[in-house]
Amino acid sequence: MRLYRAAFCVALFTLLSACTAPSPPLASANVVDALSGPVDASFARAFEPVEFIFPKDHGPHDDYATEWWYYTGNLTGDDGGEYGYQLTFFRSALTPGQPERPSDLAATQLYMAHFAVTSGPATEHRAFDRFSRGAGGLAGAQGEPLYAVWLEDWRAEQTGPDTYRLTAQSDGPDGLVALDLTLTESRPPLLHGERGLSQKGSEAGNASYYYSLVRLESQGTVTFDGVTIRVSGLSWMDHEFGTSALSGDALGWDWFAASLDNGAMLMFAQVRSASGQPQDIFEGTLSYPDGRQVAILPADFTLTPTGQWSSPTTGIAYPSGWQVSFPAYAIELTIEPLIPDQEMTVAFVYYEGATTIHGTMEGAAVSGRGYVELTGYGNAAGGFQR
Numbered sequence: 001m002r003l004y005r006a007a008f009c010v011a012l013f014t015l016l017s018a019c020t021a022p023s024p025p026l027a028s029a030n031v032v033d034a035l036s037g038p039v040d041a042s043f044a045r046a047f048e049p050v051e052f053i054f055p056k057d058h059g060p061h062d063d064y065a066t067e068w069w070y071y072t073g074n075l076t077g078d079d080g081g082e083y084g085y086q087l088t089f090f091r092s093a094l095t096p097g098q099p100e101r102p103s104d105l106a107a108t109q110l111y112m113a114h115f116a117v118t119s120g121p122a123t124e125h126r127a128f129d130r131f132s133r134g135a136g137g138l139a140g141a142q143g144e145p146l147y148a149v150w151l152e153d154w155r156a157e158q159t160g161p162d163t164y165r166l167t168a169q170s171d172g173p174d175g176l177v178a179l180d181l182t183l184t185e186s187r188p189p190l191l192h193g194e195r196g197l198s199q200k201g202s203e204a205g206n207a208s209y210y211y212s213l214v215r216l217e218s219q220g221t222v223t224f225d226g227v228t229i230r231v232s233g234l235s236w237m238d239h240e241f242g243t244s245a246l247s248g249d250a251l252g253w254d255w256f257a258a259s260l261d262n263g264a265m266l267m268f269a270q271v272r273s274a275s276g277q278p279q280d281i282f283e284g285t286l287s288y289p290d291g292r293q294v295a296i297l298p299a300d301f302t303l304t305p306t307g308q309w310s311s312p313t314t315g316i317a318y319p320s321g322w323q324v325s326f327p328a329y330a331i332e333l334t335i336e337p338l339i340p341d342q343e344m345t346v347a348f349v350y351y352e353g354a355t356t357i358h359g360t361m362e363g364a365a366v367s368g369r370g371y372v373e374l375t376g377y378g379n380a381a382g383g384f385q386r
Contacts, residue, residue: 043096043243045205049195055158059143065243067091069149073218073235074354074369081121083222084338084354085179087168088114089149109134113151115168117177118354119224123339126177128170129346175226183216183235190214190285200244208242214265234259252376258357260368263289268296301326309340316378318351333359350375
């Protein structure tokens with residue numbers, strides 16, 4: 001579903017064609033404007049399910065207009081504190097495929113990356129972004145012989161059949177912020193929608209290919225404001241690619257990932273309209289502890305905000321805390337942010353934050369951790385809804 005995070009790339013990458021280094025001023029992403037225009041017919045479209053081949057399909061699909069690799073994780077430090085992180089790489093194509101010119105600096109693909117760390121003990125969140133053309137080794141992705149995606153020294157790379165390494169660092173206002181993690185697969189990929197084909201609207205081809213690597217066992221270090229902590233926990237990786245556009249009066253979305261302590265995994269989302277009503281477009285996925293996967297349709301859950309947080313930086317009001325019910329699956333969950341302020345004040349403003357979870361599943365108590373993404377709340381009529 002989060003292919004629409006590529007909305008934040010569309011207008012921005014027009015400015016980045018000259019590959020300027022500084023970040024643009026803060027702006028609230030207008031998702032509707034960015035994704036409601038016509039789609040270039042020369043790009044490939046997602047019409048039917050495909051057979052994913054790994055690690056090849058972890059790599060880039062340059063014939064599609066947009067693509068992203070999205071890592072989030074919930075970690076516990078040796079200090080007993082809880083931490084969250086995000087490391088995301090976005091690809092946006094100017095034209096399909098790779099350039100025919102022989103120059104190493106020629107580029108048809110542009111990249112943006114976001115990096116953030118949340119410290120529960122410090123009740124602070126740090127966020128950073130970078131931009132580059134996919135040329136000269138500055139940024140890019142590959143699927144074979146081993147998968148990798150990078151933007152300068154921010155990198156996710158395969159180190160073995162089921163293992164990956166994430167590295168990123170940046171100078172924060174109070175010292176170095178860094179990430180160095182080893183991730184190990186422990187579950188088969190989640191294939192969202194129809195065997196990985198995720199419909200984005202009623203139009204033929206208005207879809208993407210979308211899968212997740214979940215319950216990635218994670219070990220390594222997090223550095224926050226110059227202090228390095230050994231951590232362990234679970235990570236979640238979303239990979240999505242396609243050529244699609246928002247339908248109707250879509251305004252933004254609320255996306256959730258949940259890793260429960262009984263081994264169940266959940267991804268679900270709702271798209272909000274300008275009228276304030278959810279749109280019945282996107283499905284989610286439930287993975288049972290035994291690995292069974294079932295599709296979650298919009299009618300299968302109700303999502304009710306329980307609070308609100310207003311950003312002191314942007315003034316945007318976001319929901320903060322939720323009750324979610326899946327009656328057909330006997331799941332009732334309460335979701336709370338790890339800390340209130342996890343707003344991504346990068347080139348485009350949105351909310352991406354670690355969460356804590358408790359509730360019941362099939363009558364048994366469960367707890368867990370996860371991530372939430374909130375977009376479109378800075379737009380007109382985009383405030384506290386449903």
